[in-house]
Amino acid sequence: MSNVLVNVEGNVAVLTISRPAALNALNSETLDDLNAALDQVEANADIRCVILTGGPDKKDNAFKSFVAGADIGEMSSLSKAEGEAFGKKGNDIFRRIETLPVPVICAINGFALGGGCEIAMSCDIRICSDNALFGQPEVGLGITPGFGGTQRLARIVGVGKAKEMIYTASNIKADEAYRIGLVNAVYAPEELMPAAQKMAAKIAANAPIAVRACKKAINDGLDAAMDDAIVIEEKLFGSCFETEDQRAGMGNFLEKDPEKKLKVVPFQNK
Ligand code: CO8
Numbered sequence: 001m002s003n004v005l006v007n008v009e010g011n012v013a014v015l016t017i018s019r020p021a022a023l024n025a026l027n028s029e030t031l032d033d034l035n036a037a038l039d040q041v042e043a044n045a046d047i048r049c050v051i052l053t054g055g056p057d058k059k060d061n062a063f064k065s066f067v068a069g070a071d072i073g074e075m076s077s078l079s080k081a082e083g084e085a086f087g088k089k090g091n092d093i094f095r096r097i098e099t100l101p102v103p104v105i106c107a108i109n110g111f112a113l114g115g116g117c118e119i120a121m122s123c124d125i126r127i128c129s130d131n132a133l134f135g136q137p138e139v140g141l142g143i144t145p146g147f148g149g150t151q152r153l154a155r156i157v158g159v160g161k162a163k164e165m166i167y168t169a170s171n172i173k174a175d176e177a178y179r180i181g182l183v184n185a186v187y188a189p190e191e192l193m194p195a196a197q198k199m200a201a202k203i204a205a206n207a208p209i210a211v212r213a214c215k216k217a218i219n220d221g222l223d224a225a226m227d228d229a230i231v232i233e234e235k236l237f238g239s240c241f242e243t244e245d246q247r248a249g250m251g252n253f254l255e256k257d258p259e260k261k262l263k264v265v266p267f268q269n270k
Contacts, residue, residue, distance in 0.1 A: 004033040005055070006040050011048040011204035012197065013041050018055030023068035026090065026115045026147075030071075035093050038100065045269065048204040048211065050100065051196045052123055053107040054116075063189060066108040066132065067116030070147065083146070090115060090147035094122035099219065101212045103203055107196040108132045109189065113171065118147035121156055124215065126182065127196060128174050129189040134182060135171030155222075157182055207245035208269045213237075244270040 005016040015037050017024045024030075041047050054066035070090065078086060097104055097119070106123035108116075112134045120126050120134075136145045136153065144150060145166060154162035157180045165172065174186045187195050203211060213236040221229035240246045245267045252265045 002033040002036065003030040004037040006037050008044065008047060010201075011046055011208075012051065012200040013044070013047045013049075014051045014053065015041070016053055016055045017067055020055060020058035022071065023057060023065035023111060024054045024116075025068045025071045026119070027071035027074045028086070028089065031089055031093055035096070038093070038096055041100065041102070048102055048208045048269075049200040050102060050104045051107055051193075051200055052097070052104055052119070053193065053196070054109050063109045063129070064131070065110040065116075066106075066112045066128075067119055068111045069114030069116050069137070072141065075143070083143075087146035090118070094119055094148050098122040101215070102208075103211065103215055105196050105200055105203075107192050108134075108183065109192055113137055114145065114149070115147045118145060118149045118152065121152040121182075122148060125184055125199070127185045127187065127192065127199070128177065128183045129192045130174050130186050131189060132174045132177065132183075132186075133171050134173075134177045135169065136166045137169045137171070139167065140169040205267075207240075207243070207249055207265075207267045209243050209245055210240055210249075213240060244268050 003017065003019045005018055007014045007016070015034070017030065017034070019025060019027070019030055041050055054063065056062055057064050075083070075086065103125065104123040106120045106126045108120055108126060108128035110129065110131055110133070112120050112128070112132060114137055117134050117136055136149045138145045138149070150166065153165065161180050174183070177183045178186050185195065217233045217236045220232050224232060248265050248267065
């Protein structure tokens with residue numbers, strides 16, 4: 001039985017991290033399951049957007065945790081080399097999420113602590129429920145954030161705020177996460193998944209090759225100097241003119257017949 005459920009509907013895949021016995025904490029097995037789920041996503045050319053979320057808790061079946069961190073029990077007896085290997089295992093998978101060709105929306109439905117906050121930060125877009133709680137509690141456990149937290153938090157919320165959160169190991173609630181730009185929006189718990197689905201459907205309705213090119217241009221450009229970054233954009237922009245989607249999208253706009261002009265373009269992913 002996998003700890004990561006994959007549910008594909010239309011062009012959207014929902015990946016649910018489900019380890020109810022431990023508030024969806026990431027042990028090695030769950031990381032392997034996540035990697036296998038990403039294999040499934042990459043093998044399916046119909047998937048145009050992914051939603052990542054957490055499953056319900058064992059006690060009352062309520063959604064109280066997205067991911068409560070890396071598994072503390074598993075980490076407690078690691079040697080230096082094993083700690084480094086565990087960090088690399090998480091980092092490789094989170095980097096895979098970050099560079100997955102299609103956008104990933106993280107729907108954070110409760111605790112996003114340690115590795116939970118870190119996996120959320122490897123996604124393209126984060127939205128959360130109003131009961132979400134974010135933090136990097138690692139220094140209280142005698143370790144550093146080891147799944148990318150020291151790097152991505154500073155890039156997302158700025159160096160000063162990231163250092164404050166990491167050094168003090170203080171958690172922040174959903175409204176503060178929104179205020180500092182860690183999440184794009186906050187919803188009542190029952191509205192979170194519908195909002196994620198709505199956003200995913202909007203993304204999936206656009207030209208998929210263009211959307212993937214935008215993700216690549218933004219990600220690769222952020223790692224480059226501006227002179228190189230705009231060249232990255234130019235190349236990807238140019239590549240769109242070899243696609244049927246570009247011809248369909250622009251042809252639709254230029255259509256004189258108002259009936260046809262309003263028709264949704266059936267993008268072909270070609
Ligand atoms: N690891 C393992 N088990 C966990 C974890 C976790 N991170 N979080 C919760 N659990 C388990 C509990 O042990 C408990 O199990 P049981 O029922 O068998 O006793 C069950 O989940 C429910 O948890 P609680 O009873 O504690 O639930 P509460 O509602 O009382 O509290 C909290 C919820 C506040 C989330 C609390 O569980 C908690 O503080 N959890 C730990 C949060 C944390 O510190 N996370 C960060 C971990 S460190 C990390 O993520 C590092 C990432 C980088 C790794 C780099 C590797 C080198």
